Amino acid sequence: MLSRTADHLFWMARYIERAENTARMLDVNVATLLLPQSTEAAERSWRAMLGISELQPAFDAKYALVSPRDVIDFMVRDPGNTSSIYSCLQAARENARAVRGTLTTEVWETHNDTWLELQKLLAGRLPERDPPRFFEWVKLRSHQSRGVTIGTMLRDEAFHFIRLGTFLERADNTARLLDAKFHGIAPSHTARANATQPGDDQHFDFYYWAAILRSVSAFEIYRKVYRDVITPARVAELLILRPDMPRSLLASLDDVCANLEAVRNDRSPETERRAGLVRAELKYGRIEDILQQGLHAYLNGFLERVNDLGDRISRDFLVPRSVRW
Amino acid sequence: MPMPFDEMNGSDGATRRHYCDYHDWLAAQSVETMRNKRTEADLVFRRVGITFAVYGDDAGTERLIPFDVIPRVIPAAEWRLLEAGLRQRVRALNLFCHDVYHEQAIVKAGKIPAEQVFKNSQYRPEMHGVDVPNGIYAHVAGIDIVRANEGEYFVLEDNVRVPSGVSYMLENRNMMMRLFPDLFARHRVAPVAHYPDFLLDNLRSVAPHGVIDPTVVLLTPGMHNSAYFEHAFLAQQMGIELVEGQDLFVLDNAVYMRTTRGPQRVDVIYRRIDDDFLDPLAFRADSSLGVPGLLAVYRAGRVTLANAIGTGVADDKSIYPYVPDMIQFYLNERPLLANVPTFKCREREGLDYTLAHLADLVVKEVHNAGGYGMLVGPAASRAELESFRAKLRENPGNYVAQPTLALSTCPTYVDAGIAPRHIDLRPFVLSGRDVTMVPGGLTRVALREGSLVVNSSQGGGTKDTWVLER
Numbered sequence: 048m049l050s051r052t053a054d055h056l057f058w059m060a061r062y063i064e065r066a067e068n069t070a071r072m073l074d075v076n077v078a079t080l081l082l083p084q085s086t087e088a089a090e091r092s093w094r095a096m097l098g099i100s101e102l103q104p105a106f107d108a109k110y111a112l113v114s115p116r117d118v119i120d121f122m123v124r125d126p127g128n129t130s131s132i133y134s135c136l137q138a139a140r141e142n143a144r145a146v147r148g149t150l151t152t153e154v155w156e157t158h159n160d161t162w163l164e165l166q167k168l169l170a171g172r173l174p175e176r177d178p179p180r181f182f183e184w185v186k187l188r189s190h191q192s193r194g195v196t197i198g199t200m201l202r203d204e205a206f207h208f209i210r211l212g213t214f215l216e217r218a219d220n221t222a223r224l225l226d227a228k229f230h231g232i233a234p235s236h237t238a239r240a241n242a243t244q245p246g247d248d249q250h251f252d253f254y255y256w257a258a259i260l261r262s263v264s265a266f267e268i269y270r271k272v273y274r275d276v277i278t279p280a281r282v283a284e285l286l287i288l289r290p291d292m293p294r295s296l297l298a299s300l301d302d303v304c305a306n307l308e309a310v311r312n313d314r315s316p317e318t319e320r321r322a323g324l325v326r327a328e329l330k331y332g333r334i335e336d337i338l339q340q341g342l343h344a345y346l347n348g349f350l351e352r353v354n355d356l357g358d359r360i361s362r363d364f365l366v367p368r369s370v371r372w
Numbered sequence: 373m374p375m376p377f378d379e380m381n382g383s384d385g386a387t388r389r390h391y392c393d394y395h396d397w398l399a400a401q402s403v404e405t406m407r408n409k410r411t412e413a414d415l416v417f418r419r420v421g422i423t424f425a426v427y428g429d430d431a432g433t434e435r436l437i438p439f440d441v442i443p444r445v446i447p448a449a450e451w452r453l454l455e456a457g458l459r460q461r462v463r464a465l466n467l468f469c470h471d472v473y474h475e476q477a478i479v480k481a482g483k484i485p486a487e488q489v490f491k492n493s494q495y496r497p498e499m500h501g502v503d504v505p506n507g508i509y510a511h512v513a514g515i516d517i518v519r520a521n522e523g524e525y526f527v528l529e530d531n532v533r534v535p536s537g538v539s540y541m542l543e544n545r546n547m548m549m550r551l552f553p554d555l556f557a558r559h560r561v562a563p564v565a566h567y568p569d570f571l572l573d574n575l576r577s578v579a580p581h582g583v584i585d586p587t588v589v590l591l592t593p594g595m596h597n598s599a600y601f602e603h604a605f606l607a608q609q610m611g612i613e614l615v616e617g618q619d620l621f622v623l624d625n626a627v628y629m630r631t632t633r634g635p636q637r638v639d640v641i642y643r644r645i646d647d648d649f650l651d652p653l654a655f656r657a658d659s660s661l662g663v664p665g666l667l668a669v670y671r672a673g674r675v676t677l678a679n680a681i682g683t684g685v686a687d688d689k690s691i692y693p694y695v696p697d698m699i700q701f702y703l704n705e706r707p708l709l710a711n712v713p714t715f716k717c718r719e720r721e722g723l724d725y726t727l728a729h730l731a732d733l734v735v736k737e738v739h740n741a742g743g744y745g746m747l748v749g750p751a752a753s754r755a756e757l758e759s760f761r762a763k764l765r766e767n768p769g770n771y772v773a774q775p776t777l778a779l780s781t782c783p784t785y786v787d788a789g790i791a792p793r794h795i796d797l798r799p800f801v802l803s804g805r806d807v808t809m810v811p812g813g814l815t816r817v818a819l820r821e822g823s824l825v826v827n828s829s830q831g832g833g834t835k836d837t838w839v840l841e842r
Contacts, residue, residue, distance in 0.1 A: 048613075048631060048632055049613055049615060049619050049629060049630065049631055049632075050619070050630045050631060050632055051616065051618065051619050051630070053632050144595060145594075145595050147604045147608075148604045148605075148607050148608035148614050163418075204632055208632075310632060312632060312633050312634065313634060364632045365632075
């Protein structure tokens with residue numbers, strides 16, 4: 048297929064996944080706001096969230112204080128913020144529109160409907176009135192996009208580039224979320240985060256980690272897999288190394304590799320090799336080793352490699368990033 | 373002023389025979405049912421995204437082209453006459469294009485003044501002597517037809533550069549079948565859905581000599597073009613790639629497209645980009661829509677463009693008055709379809725007549741399209757008439773004038789209910805192996821009362837066109 052078409056499909060998928068993960072992250076933050084904590088802790092938490100997408104400078108340029116209301120406004124509906132849910136859904140829809148002919152009617156209409164409905168929800172101020180319900184809506188629309196893609200699209204290159212976009216973005220976003228959530232907590236918590244046993248402030252910890260698990264739809268899964276109290280180390284293991292956990296880094300890389308293989312061309316074997324390497328390290332990795340290295344350092348390294356994969360995919364198949372608008 | 377010819381109702385108020393069934397059906401529908409259907413149509417068009425970007429509109433908003441659910445019906449016998457006339461006319465236009473870029477016989481015979489052809493801004497010297505497959509220049513021709521006076525058909529305008537609108541014709545039919553399946557059980561309406569098949573076959577048939585399984589692509593300016601929906605729609609219906617200039621490149625005297633598997637050779641380009649923007653090395657250098665080096669490959673016969681470069685010389689309003697002469701000259705036949713009587717302002721007589729009767733005439737710029745830059749005499753104010761008179765005197769060669777035709781009307785939904793509105797018809801004539809077309813075409817309707825301007829870019833709407841099989 049046309050490189051430019053594949054590029055649009057790839058980015059369409061990335062943007063909707065990004066919108067979903069932004070909603071998930073905001074949802075966690077709103078949920079943890081309800082926990083008893085100091086204002087500093089709360090503010091740190093919001094800042095960390097902004098830091099995930101490197102948005103602190105942009106936010107600070109616009110707002111004097113970090114207030115939940117402003118952060119939500121900035122991350123949900125600000126068209127000037129390229130990572131806001133609004134901007135992501137707009138970009139997803141515009142990319143879809145650019146390649147309508149390659150999509151089934153159902154897939155196009157889903158993206159178009161999402162966009163149209165978003166306007167209505169924003170006009171009715173749902174994100175302000177009932178944030179969790181709004182975030183739920185975003186997640187649902189993303190589920191629907193994926194479902195309709197899997198359910199209706201021919202298993203051809205168009206399909207594989209969409210899936211590649213979804214899983215690469217998921218790997219990236221999940222790693223960032225983990226980094227913010229583990230890194231953005233108070234120093235006294237960091238030690239506990241690296242611990243394998245629950246600490247003193249069990250209640251706070253429980254709600255904190257439970258919220259993170261819920262953000263990746265993994266709360267019930269944790270119980271099923273571990274049948275034990277929630278510890279940070281196991282949360283990290285679940286979300287990084289478990290192949291059966293659909294939003295883990297390993298599961299995402301499994302799918303990245305499978306789809307890379309499906310679209311292999313003359314230039315891509317090196318990219319496949321690098322992706323395979325990341326995946327193998329996840330597959331055979333141990334959480335103890337990762338924690339010893341330090342979660343933050345580990346995730347930073349991981350993000351660099353995922354970014355590299357993205358660049359290489361653009362060069363091998365799509366429109367090289369330097370050329371993209 | 374006599375009432376315009378109405379498609380459904382005769383001057384005596386009785387329903388015309390071919391509309392009787394429909395009329396009875398409509399009478400049996402409740403107002404609410406029809407209103408619900410019309411709302412449904414709106415929602416579906418919007419959801420599917422059949423929108424149209426109007427130039428000059430704020431924020432590049434997308435608008436729906438209004439669709440009216442009352443069909444325009446043409447009896448089979450009338451269509452047969454139209455079809456024969458269209459076939460004849462398009463054959464002549466293609467022969468004219470070939471002649472202009474080769475022997476120029478019609479000019480040498482004195483039928484058309486030389487400067488009308490060679491100083492025409494649409495004449496492309498680069499095409500002189502270039503042979504094109506099957507001698508076809510206008511693979512897709514949109515011939516605008518109106519009905520006037522007592523119901524005679526006239527050709528209003530030929531469009532052989534990049535005619536558009538066929539996607540609306542196809543989607544309107546889909547919509548009607550979805551909204552009113554019972555109507556199609558009652559009427560035998562000739563199908564139109566095979567247009568993309570015809571078009572694809574046509575395009576494949578004009579591949580460069582020797583190519584066995586030609587790769588056909590549709591070249592679009594991109595999604596910000598007002599007709600983008602149509603480009604995407606047709607490409608999908610034909611199962612061909614929709615490409616933009618940046619997807620193509622020229623190498624070793626051939627055209628390739630950039631794919632995920634590497635470069636792929638392209639044989640036929642159905643281009644929906646004007647000549648001027650096709651090749652920055654040959655035409656407008658500032659165009660980013662085209663493919664550098666495309667003209668060279670085209671002249672070498674190693675890629676086919678549909679429509680050919682340079683067809684604009686045939687659909688210019690200043691050439692329009694000569695089309696009946698072309699039919700006579702090339703085919704030795706009398707035109708089956710008449711032109712609207714036209715006064716050429718570049719000629720003394722034409723200019724004098726126009727200036728004297730300005731308030732009764734429609735005056736058009738020869739190079740413009742879409743209803744822009746024209747004067748509708750009877751609707752113009754004194755001031756507008758005076759300012760136009762000045763423009764005429766300053767540059768008479770830029771204008772042609774035609775009597776205001778009382779275009780036929782068709783019942784259409786308006787705010788107050790159902791009322792007659794002026795319509796025209798654009799059939800799409802395909803030339804390749806043969807000259808073919810699907811029955812009917814796009815009916816455009818001027819939605820404002822009394823307005824004669826049907827162009828969608830200026831607020832017109834569309835209807836489904838039915839040719840009844842009998």
